[in-house]
Amino acid sequence: MALIYRPSAISTHLVATLLTLGLINVSIIECRRHVSGGSDVTYPAINCRKHTAFLTDFGGNGDGETSNTEAFRTAVQNLSQFENDGGSQLIVPPGRWLTGSFNLTSHFTLFIQFGAVILASQEEGDYPLIEPLPSYGSGRDGPGGRFSSLIGGSHLTDVVITGDNGTIDGQGSIWWSKFHKKKIKNTRPYLIELMYSNQIQISNLTLIDSPTWHIHPVYSSDIIMQDLTIHAPVDSPNTDGINPDSCKNVKIQDVFVVSGDDCVAIKSGWDEYGIKFGMPTEQVIIRRLTCISPDSAVIALGSEMSGGIKNIRAEDITAINSESAVRIKTAPGRGAYVTDIFVDKMNLHTMKYVFWTTGAYGQHPDPGYDPKALPKVDRINYRNVVAEDVKMAGNMGGIEGDPFTGFCLSNVTIGLSAKPKKLQWNCTEVSGVSSNVTPEPCDALVDKGSIDCEYPSDPVPIDMVQLQTCSFSTQKKIIQYIIFLHFNKN
Template sequence: EHKGPRFGSLIHGQNLRDVVITGRNGTIDGQGKQWWTKYLQKRLNNTRGPLVQLMWSRYVEISNITLRNSPFWTIHPYDCRDVTISNVTILAPVSNAPNTDGIDPDSCQDVVIENCYICVGDDGIAIKSGWDQYGIHYGRPSTNILIRNVVVRSTVSAGISIGSEMSGGVSNVTMENVVVWNSRHAVRIKTALGRGGYIRHISYHNLTFDNVLVGVIVRTDYNEHPDEGFDPQAVPVIEDISYNGIHGREVRFPVQIHGSEDIPVKGVTFRDFSVGIAYKKKHSLHFQCAFVQGRAIGAIFPAPCENLDRYDEEGHLVKRSATPNNTDRL
């Protein structure tokens, strides 16, 4: 947002062990409206602070509490290990509340996010690991993250995002039993040249979409950078992404995977995928793909990318893709 120092967070901790933030369903209100107004009016010279920020800490539990109206990101664990966020409600207006992400694990390891309801003005959950050359130099990945039994709404952004700040790497992430409703994007991966790092071993299982613009989206052209010092030769890797048991209704575009010649998307698997389409125009009745390699197993609706190999339910090859790296129906 701005270079230099940041405003402090309401709840902040560093180098802690055995942290518990809980409230018997009580509420912490960040009173973010004045911060959002000043930001939108360009009256701030420093980045706003999160509502809860814990850094370089271990054995963290946040549970049974409502957090609302954060000035900036709501929960931001940074370079933490063994984090559990459970039975938490996170609320902010769905418009004119910029950057009010719900939960942003950043260079964190061994994280569980479960049984949460999130309705905010930006990404519901965004997994990060550093931005461009700074994230590459720090070199702390986000890994071993489980997100389950979560309901998310984000009308201006995504229910769950990975990136775009992922330069330290993101791996071994499982999302299961997730509902995304009334949102712009359901699940999103975003990166760009200059990020470096990797996004790999990502599993989406048993997800439901209801009234979203784009169900599954992967972007490799998210070209925001902190400064001019990034290395355009730092190419991120995206591989081994699985979508299994994805269902929904009133989805405008079911799948958009925008790989590129520099950043192909490899090892994608679709299985048990059925999404009802809103606005049944020709360009929305199929997946939209470019520079993607992978497979579609069994019955898939709507029609999957032609650049994916097709397998039957028993795992037998039915049709090999003839165009694994070409633009397909964009």
Template sequence: MRRLSFLSFQVLLLLLTYLSADNCRETCTSARPLNANSVDSVLDGAVRTTTLSTSQESIFEPIVEVETVESCANNYKNFKSRPHSVSITEFGAVGDGKTLNTHAFENAMFYLRTYADKGGVQLYIPAGRWLTGSIKLISHLTLFLENEATILGSQDLKDYPIIPGLPSYGRGRELPGPRHSSLINSEGLEDVVITGDNGTIDGQGAVWWSAFYNKTLDYTRGHLVELIDSKDILISNLTFRDSPFWTIHPVYCRNVVVKDMTILAPLDSPNTDGINPDSSQYVCIEDCYISVGDDAIAIKSGWDEYGTSYGMPSKHIDVRRIIVHSMTSAGIAFGSEMSGGISDVKVDHMIVYGARWGIRFKTGMGRGGYIRNITVNNVDMRSVRTAIAFTGNYGEHPDENWNRTDFPVIENILIENVVGENITQAGLFLGLPESPFHNIHLANIALDVKSESEDWNCSSVAGTYFFVWPQPCPDFTKEELMT
């Protein structure tokens, strides 16, 4: 296939930029993390406008820049400041980075329950390094971390109680049987805020990663933050780093907002996904920077026969203005655990750099379920190996009881307004012959693919394209005019 010259690519990129701007002129903004100027602005859900720093502008040139910043968080509960505040030091906690404060946090949660009918309460974490094992939150609580406050996860695995596997997984995700609890966790709660003045929650995950690599784990690792069967959740304006496993995992949740977050882990750390909504509905993820060792964002809904039986989909999810870096995995992923179904997801304004995949859909025989009604819009990729990947051969299963005839359905997917520089492969679409991917639509896409690389690899897929370079494989039919 004939390649674009550098000049031709720049002309095509300018035209695509114009089309992208015209297509979303009223609502789009540049992809970037926003830094809150005050806690009240976070808790009151205010719409703010910020600008990129000089260093960011030198690296990223957004597809379109406008002044208005729309927030999907405005569609959810308006979280306000609590009328009461108590410091963790009042329960005997010591912020020296050495004293184990698990009991102080347990005592605080027990006492603070009394504020549930009084407008709730804020647990204030002042500057210091607060070492603790697993913390179980309560309803109507704001966990607030001051600017130089760090909650440190204990490096003793015994400080993380063993709990049952999730019913939609049937076991621990890594190993059969139960699993470790997460550093920060909740179940059956409502009205929970985890926020601060850019404080930090550090999972100190290296000890977990070492145990994983050395195969000395007896149970599946816990996450940094896991929220189970909870609603009205806000996580904002903090740095999360070095999770043992996935970083933020809302599962069976409703009305969840994750915004203004920095999520970090070494690029070679195992399975340190950034944000994984799982069998959850009405989720808003916006204005975050994520650099981790696995998928930056992965939307899930249960694993094989357990996910199908549990039957709780992930749906009504908005992802916007995200910058991601993931050398080993994807910027945004759907699956592979998607047996309960994934639908009605909108991804808008994402910058992906140095990733193995830019946009990835992953599933396999035995998954069942569906991924449908997905829109991915305005994505800027830099140095990505495969820009768009749909793979139907993801074959890991929880046990031998998976259904060999339970095939996933992947349909009604729109990917538009995508630009990429230094791309190794434009697209990979490997569907299942028994259940081909269909109604896949590609529009306004310009990718600067390395000359020695294969542009597209396709099988068992059908769709359409409009204004896409390099030209997709014959499995996609050209549309003369977008409707």
């Protein structure tokens, strides 16, 4: 994959190290810019827009100090009248645009230009409190509600958040400090959260330092997230990269994540609340993901998976200095299932574990969960895995009386670190088969000679979506008369 070098997100030393390892290719930022003749900017999107406005048309000030919360909210409100007239796009020009939480509208594009930074306010009052998610029943940081995400929306159709390498900066350090000091009673804001929505695209952006998860689509479908750099300090709490949650038909492609938590986490609700809500995450493709996360997983399945997780594909995955590759996390009380998981071609460097599953991930929203609600884990396929500098090949545990079954590992070569663990495979309450695996796996993964674990050959539905070439002019234009009138009434 070609990684776009962004000095604000990745240190020169890190890039040099990855180049030495031959793990990335660096392109110049301007190669990502889609500039045609004159002053037109072109970009790929699921749909183009008939109407265009700039944030400055609504009083925006990009000095990095003036609040633009009302400018963003007013812009979206005014542009929402074009939902049924070809849609609209709001252009964020170069500058540093400080803002609190704001929501988007349908048939809408938020385009963050090269040199533009949407800068998240660090004031709690700029993030209205909302109720916990119905499939969680509680905030993740505490029993209270949730702070609104920086960029949000609910019950929307056809939403694009994109740019030519613009940046969204969550300024999360103050939130991390409050979390560590246990001064947070409500769940920290996400950078982007879209709920109950469909036809979503998030692409060609740099996202940094979210207060907690960076991108969280939930109860949504038909989602494309691609060409993204996501970066947070590796010791920052819960700064997951991308977390599809009770979502269907999702593509995560050409993404580079440095994180203090899981780079990608597939979720679907928490204990009795997720069981009752009953919305799985399914039909997901993760392709050409590169991850650095020393204390967490490259791809996590769970631990909140009580609506079910199924039909997940991951291919061409690269990890550097991460705790584990694909980790399954669940516990009694979760219920539901993790099944039909297919992984092909992982290239792993400096890992604590390659294969890691646990049935004892025991954090619960409240004491009301049912300990007899046991999850079913079955049909988990890994093939074509190369790893080096690994402490332990496999730490695979199920639940007593509820074993995890149907594992398949084929064509796996694991090179150990200078000081590996003495026990390379720890397998309890799991079963499956293996073929051509080094070092030799545990007896629970029965050697079947020469076999190839399953990986579907049919296309995933989201790959059928064809992006259009859209554009806008960077020359200042007079905003549409109807917007002008409405804006000046206020």
